[in-house]
Amino acid sequence: MSTALLDESSRANSSDGPWAVETHGLTKRFGDNTAVNDVELLVPRGCAFGYLGPNGAGKTTLIRVLLGLTHADAGTMSLLGVPVPRQRDIALARVGAIVDEPRFHGHLTGRQNLQILAAARERAARDRIDSSLDRVGMTHRANDRVSKYSMGMRQRLGVAACLLGDPQLLILDEPMNGLDPAGMHEMRDMIKSLVAEGRTVMLSSHLLDEVERTCDAVAIVDNGKVIRQGPIAELLAGAAMEVHVGCSSPDGARTILATTALGEKIDVEESGLSIHLPSGTGRDAIAEINRLLVEGGIAVYRLEEIQVSLESWFLQVTSRLGDSA
Amino acid sequence: MTTAPATAAPTDRMSANRVSRDRRGSWIPTGSMIGTRIMELRKRRGLMAALIVVNIGVPTIFLLVRLIAHAVAPKSYGPAGGYDIFTALVAGVMYVFGFIIAATLGCTAGSVDLTEGMFRHLVITGRSRLALYFARIPAGLAIIVPMVAVGFTIVCAVCVFAAPTKLVYDGINVPPGLSLTSLESWAAQHSKEVDCGFNYNGPVGISIPCYVNQHGKVVIPPGTPGFTHISTTKLKAEAVAIAKQDYANYSSTFLYPSDLLMIKTGLWIELEAIIGFVVGLGLASLMGQRTVSVVLMIVLELILTPLFSHAAIPHLINAQRGLVGLATAHLEPGGLPQVFGGGGGGGGGGGVAHLVPESTTVAVVVIIAWLVGWTALGAWRMSRRDA
Numbered sequence: 001m002s003t004a005l006l007d008e009s010s011r012a013n014s015s016d017g018p019w020a021v022e023t024h025g026l027t028k029r030f031g032d033n034t035a036v037n038d039v040e041l042l043v044p045r046g047c048a049f050g051y052l053g054p055n056g057a058g059k060t061t062l063i064r065v066l067l068g069l070t071h072a073d074a075g076t077m078s079l080l081g082v083p084v085p086r087q088r089d090i091a092l093a094r095v096g097a098i099v100d101e102p103r104f105h106g107h108l109t110g111r112q113n114l115q116i117l118a119a120a121r122e123r124a125a126r127d128r129i130d131s132s133l134d135r136v137g138m139t140h141r142a143n144d145r146v147s148k149y150s151m152g153m154r155q156r157l158g159v160a161a162c163l164l165g166d167p168q169l170l171i172l173d174e175p176m177n178g179l180d181p182a183g184m185h186e187m188r189d190m191i192k193s194l195v196a197e198g199r200t201v202m203l204s205s206h207l208l209d210e211v212e213r214t215c216d217a218v219a220i221v222d223n224g225k226v227i228r229q230g231p232i233a234e235l236l237a238g239a240a241m242e243v244h245v246g247c248s249s250p251d252g253a254r255t256i257l258a259t260t261a262l263g264e265k266i267d268v269e270e271s272g273l274s275i276h277l278p279s280g281t282g283r284d285a286i287a288e289i290n291r292l293l294v295e296g297g298i299a300v301y302r303l304e305e306i307q308v309s310l311e312s313w314f315l316q317v318t319s320r321l322g323d324s325a
Numbered sequence: 326m327t328t329a330p331a332t333a334a335p336t337d338r339m340s341a342n343r344v345s346r347d348r349r350g351s352w353i354p355t356g357s358m359i360g361t362r363i364m365e366l367r368k369r370r371g372l373m374a375a376l377i378v379v380n381i382g383v384p385t386i387f388l389l390v391r392l393i394a395h396a397v398a399p400k401s402y403g404p405a406g407g408y409d410i411f412t413a414l415v416a417g418v419m420y421v422f423g424f425i426i427a428a429t430l431g432c433t434a435g436s437v438d439l440t441e442g443m444f445r446h447l448v449i450t451g452r453s454r455l456a457l458y459f460a461r462i463p464a465g466l467a468i469i470v471p472m473v474a475v476g477f478t479i480v481c482a483v484c485v486f487a488a489p490t491k492l493v494y495d496g497i498n499v500p501p502g503l504s505l506t507s508l509e510s511w512a513a514q515h516s517k518e519v520d521c522g523f524n525y526n527g528p529v530g531i532s533i534p535c536y537v538n539q540h541g542k543v544v545i546p547p548g549t550p551g552f553t554h555i556s557t558t559k560l561k562a563e564a565v566a567i568a569k570q571d572y573a574n575y576s577s578t579f580l581y582p583s584d585l586l587m588i589k590t591g592l593w594i595e596l597e598a599i600i601g602f603v604v605g606l607g608l609a610s611l612m613g614q615r616t617v618s619v620v621l622m623i624v625l626e627l628i629l630t631p632l633f634s635h636a637a638i639p640h641l642i643n644a645q646r647g648l649v650g651l652a653t654a655h656l657e658p659g660g661l662p663q664v665f666g667g668g669g670g671g672g673g674g675g676g677v678a679h680l681v682p683e684s685t686t687v688a689v690v691v692i693i694a695w696l697v698g699w700t701a702l703g704a705w706r707m708s709r710r711d712a
Contacts (some may be wrong), residue, residue, distance in 0.1 A: 067449050089350035090533040092451030095467075099449070100471040103442025107368055116365060116443070119357040126357070161446055 016063070017081040020045045020169045020200035023065065026075035028058075028065050038226035039075070043202055043217075045168075048195045050211035051204040052310075054220035054318055059204045061098060063173055067097050080169055093122070096162025097171040102179075106147030110138055110157050115147060118241075125164045137186070151178030159190070170194060170300050173204045178203040187207050188214050212310040222318050236313055241281050246272040246302030247293060256296040262289055266292040272302070333543075347378070349451050354460035358452075362434070362464030372433055374444070378709070379426045380476040383413050388483040395487075406487035408579040415479050415590050418663045421626060423594055424601040427469045429623035434461040435703060436615040439710075448712040449548025460706045462700070465602050475509045481587050488581035495571075497522040501580050506573050506668050512568035516557075519564035523571050569587065577660060589658035599655050600695060604649070608701030611706045626650060637681045650696040652688035654680055 009104045021043035028036040035058040043049045049305050053059045064070045066077060077084055082091035086212050104113040111129060118125035133142045136156040146154065162170050172191075189289050191201050205211050211218060212232065219229035228235060245255045249266045257263035259277065262285060265276040277285055286303055293300050348355075367373060391405035436445040438457075447457050469477070492501040498516050503511060512519040568575075599620070609618040630650030638645065645651065657663070663679065683691075 015639060064711070069448055075545065077440070078373060082669070089453065090655040091347060092449060095451075099445055099447045101442075102446075104446070105365060105369070105437070106442055112361075113443070116361040117360040117446055119355065120447050120450040120457065123357075165450065188513050309370060 017078075018045060019043060019078070020049075020080055020204060021077070022081075023025060023062075023066070023077040024061070024075055025078055026065065028070065029073050029084060030059055034224050035067060037074070039221070039224070041219055041226055041227050041229065043219075045080075045200050046195065046198055047216040048191055048201045048203060048214050050215035050218035051202060051221065052206070052208065052211060052218055052314060055206070058224040059221055059300075060173055061224075063097070063099055063171055063202075063204060067095070067099065067171065068092065071100065095171065095220075096166045096167035096169075096290065097173075098155075098162060098175060099157040099173045101151070102158030102161070104146045104154065104157060105143060107127035109143045110149070110153075110160075111142040111153060113157065114161060114164060117161050120194065121165050123241055124166075128164050128166060132160040135190070136160045152183050153187050154189075155179060156183075159187075167199065168272065169200045169202065171202045171204075174206070175203065176205060176210055177205050183211065188300050208311040208314055218310070220314060220317055224227070228317055232310060236310065240316055241277040241285075242306040242314075243275045243286055244272060244302070244304040244306060245275060245287060245289065245293070246304075247298065248290045248301070253293050253298045254294055257289065260292065262292075350453050352453050352455035354463075356457045358456065358460040359463050359467075361541055362460050363467050364465060365437075366430065366468055368435060370435065374432065376430065376472055379422045379471045380419070381479065383418060383422070384476055384480050387414070387418075388480065390442075392483070392487060402448060404487050404489040405485035406581060407489050408484070408581050411480060411484035412483075412661050415477075416592065416657070419480070420597055423473055423598045424626050425478075425623055426624070427473075427598040427601030427603035429605075429619050430465055431602040432609035432615045432618040434465045434608030435606040436613060436618065439613050440615065444710075445712045448474065453623055453696065454708040455704055457696045458704045462603065463608065466599060469598050469602050470595055473595055477591050481582070481591075485581045490580070492508050492578060492580055494575055494578055495523050499575065503575075505569065505576075508568045508575060509565045513561045514699040516560040517566035518568050520560055521681055523564075523567045525567040525570050529592075537579075550605055568710050586658060586660050590661065592654060593653070593658055595693070598654070600649055600653065600692065603696050603697045607701075607703030610703035613706075613710070619677060630654075642681060646683045646687060646692055647694075649692060651681060652682060652691040652695075655683050655685065655688040656692075665678075 015055070019042050021041060022247050023039050025037040026041070027034065027035055037058070039058075039062060041062070051062070057091070059121050061070070062320055066079065066084070071085070079091040080094050082094075084091045084184065085291075096130055104115070108116075111133065114129045114132065118129055118131045130139070133139045136154065136159045138156050138160060141149070141153060145248045146157065150158065155175060159172070159175065162172070175187055175191075188210065191203065194201050203211060203215060217229070217231045218235065219226050221227065245253065250270075250272050251268060253273055254263070254268055256274075257266060260277065262277065264278070266273040267276075275289065283305070290300055290303055371510060387407050388410075391402065391410070394402035395405050405691075438447065491498045494497070497515075499508075500511060512523075605618060605622050608621060609615055612618050630648055633641075633645045633648055634651045634654060654663070
């Protein structure tokens with residue numbers, strides 16, 4: 001069992017600006033389809049950053065462009081402050097990544113696959129093979145052929161491959177794929193430990209719950225464009241709010257609120273009301289609802305602010321974009 | 326997976342200096358990259374088995390069967406080795422199949438990283454794509470060249486050490502390595518065998534009624550019409566004339582291949598294998614898949630090259646000269662039968678007379694162009710390809 005902590009000198013070496021990933025106007029087209037559309041992305045150093053989007057939103061394409069797996073049609077980008085693709089070799093020396101489903105030579109063992117990858121890195125990478133395998137819990141299967149591995153084991157081997165370079169930045173594309181609940185839990189813990197060591201983890205996933213539990217900040221991408229980004233707490237604070245009201249007369253309460261700005265969207269339920277408040281609404285609105293109802297002669301038994309989850313917020317912002325289109 | 330505190334932390338810190346030290350952007354592959362590529366290819370059991378069977382197994386089994394047969398029934402089965410067996414194996418089997426198997430290895434080396442998803446991992450290391458490509462060339466050659474050498478060495482060893490002890494020329498035991506004068510002298514002493522056994526044509530030759538008795542001796546039956554008119558002196562003179570006429574063929578018939586011929590042939594076979602590997606590597610890298618590339622290489626070697634090496638098409642003759650197979654056929658060492666089923670050779674002097682004409686210089690240029698061209702194409706594609 002081992003983990004690595006980025007020491008202070010390393011942090012100093014890597015502090016070429018505050019961003020682990022920085023893109024400006026990044027664009028990638030496939031014929032008429034613009035998969036990455038003028039993306040402005042800023043991933044802070046030393047955090048777990050979620051990169052979210054519906055299927056086909058361009059998440060993997062952006063990662064492929066960042067890693068030099070395919071070229072960009074326009075825009076600029078840098079990894080750890082190093083411009084790519086101009087200094088790609090320097091930038092990627094400090095990056096580990098899994099893109100799509102991790103695949104390896106099936107006729108070789110996990111260890112032999114890592115030996116091939118370590119040979120393409122610096123000399124010290126060879127010495128990290130054992131510790132990397134240990135860290136992802138693959139030591140006992142390291143000498144089995146990869147063709148006998150499950151999807152989850154290949155996923156772990158992919159993470160081990162990422163760790164060979166002792167990376168400052170890890171870009172993980174759907175790392176939870178193929179993992180069982182215990183494996184997902186371990187992966188989540190490992191991501192947190194990597195961040196605790198001072199590394200940056202950029203996590204692309206469609207598992208919003210996992211991202212919410214793992215990441216500090218997110219970017220939402222839709223139709224190739226980043227439509228929101230920032231710390232999760234700040235983003236959710238600006239999301240639409242929902243208030244449940246338990247009262248003596250739900251219909252009467254609705255009538256009272258309908259005449260105000262707070263009553264744009266109200267669902268009447270048997271025991272009360274469900275009031276959807278627009279994004280940006282402050283918590284004072286809840287007190288205002290209480291005041292209006294009490295002054296209108298409605299007995300208020302309960303007022304509950306429903307915490308917006310990342311998932312519901314994600315659906316709000318992506319569907320809103322769809323509506324406007 | 327564990328998240329325990331560090332006990333054996335990877336301590337090497339990332340910096341631009343570290344990258345510049347390992348020359349990650351350089352197009353030159355490192356020794357460890359080449360070493361791991363060799364491992365990757367060597368661990369492909371099916372491919373390695375095919376390589377061994379074709380390059381070593383087939384000639385070894387063929388020679389082993391001949392050795393056993395000769396040991397069991399030496400009168401019925403000739404010696405396992407010898408010059409003729411050497412030339413037939415080299416030009417008939419090792420040349421063509423060595424190329425195909427080397428091409429298969431090249432196509433595998435050029436495509437499996439793509440098809441098995443490893444190319445992406447390798448690109449993400451930041452290593453130059455050209456270095457990733459060029460690492461495959463010495464890796465593949467480190468496998469195919471020794472393998473061809475082993476097979477060829479076995480053939481040479483058996484052909485030399487199990488060669489016939491007597492030279493059989495036109496069905497007659499003749500001492501090997503005679504000079505023209507010595508052969509004439511020998512022919513005079515064995516005039517009946519020479520007159521009756523050696524092939525001859527032209528002004529030399531008289532109608533000699535020959536007959537082989539129950540002891541295998543050549544005799545001229547007494548009382549045969551016309552025989553009384555041929556004196557012993559005349560028979561000897563005819564034998565000497567026939568020997569002189571046959572000397573060219575005789576002098577290119579050996580008990581076993583000479584050292585020089587074996588060295589030249591070995592290098593020629595290796596050249597063919599290297600070409601097969603490098604072209605296969607470039608083609609597969611260009612196409613991104615193995616099967617179609619292998620099929621194309623087989624078509625090139627077994628169909629296109631034999632077809633366009635023998636039939637000179639006036640308007641296409643320069644294109645024909647651009648065939649790498651024709652170029653290597655022109656570099657074939659003298660004394661071997663012509664490749665691609667052209668006949669001749671084998672001491673018969675047929676050589677490469679039936680091939681589309683091409684100078685040695687042009688042949689060398691064509692070979693270099695193929696090696697450089699396909700390497701450049703493969704490298705270009707791998708450096709541009711989406712991973």
